[in-house]
Amino acid sequence: MQLIDRYEMTLPGHMRLVDARSALNYLERFIQSIDGPVDSELLEEKMEPLVEALNDAADDARPVSGHEAFQLKACEWGYIALSPKERDMLHLIRCCTEEGQEDISRMITQIQERKPRPDLR
Numbered sequence: 675m676q677l678i679d680r681y682e683m684t685l686p687g688h689m690r691l692v693d694a695r696s697a698l699n700y701l702e703r704f705i706q707s708i709d710g711p712v713d714s715e716l717l718e719e720k721m722e723p724l725v726e727a728l729n730d731a732a733d734d735a736r737p738v739s740g741h742e743a744f745q746l747k748a749c750e751w752g753y754i755a756l757s758p759k760e761r762d763m764l765h766l767i768r769c770c771t772e773e774g775q776e777d778i779s780r781m782i783t784q785i786q787e788r789k790p791r792p793d794l795r
Contacts, residue, residue, distance in 0.1 A: 680738050687734025694727035751788055 683691075704720050705712065748754075756764065768774030 681735045682738050683731065683734045683736065687731050690727045690731040690734065694724055694731060697724035697727055751785075 701720050701724055705717075765778075768778050
């Protein structure tokens with residue numbers, strides 16, 4: 675079983691999270707403004723936009739494993755995504771020859787050149 679290490683969502687899903695945050699702030703101000711007991715029907719009515727926005731955002735979220743994220747990034751950089759068996763076999767073949775080891779070193783260098791680096795100023 676693959677572990678989920680992050681979630682991705684679309685821009686509309688993200689906007690629904692913003693809507694949920696706004697609804698939560700509104701609900702918080704409403705509760706703080708009330709002195710005494712709160713009518714349960716009124717509270718339920720005020721919570722409805724928050725619950726709807728959170729449900730919409732949760733429905734939009736998509737779990738992504740580290741392997742999937744790597745494959746997406748590899749395709750973005752112009753590499754061909756291999757299946758795990760193909761990748762292991764290719765690695766085994768390359769490691770057996772001197773020329774293959776040079777290929778691996780060259781690919782690592784290319785990836786390091788393409789990979790964005792944080793500005794450490």
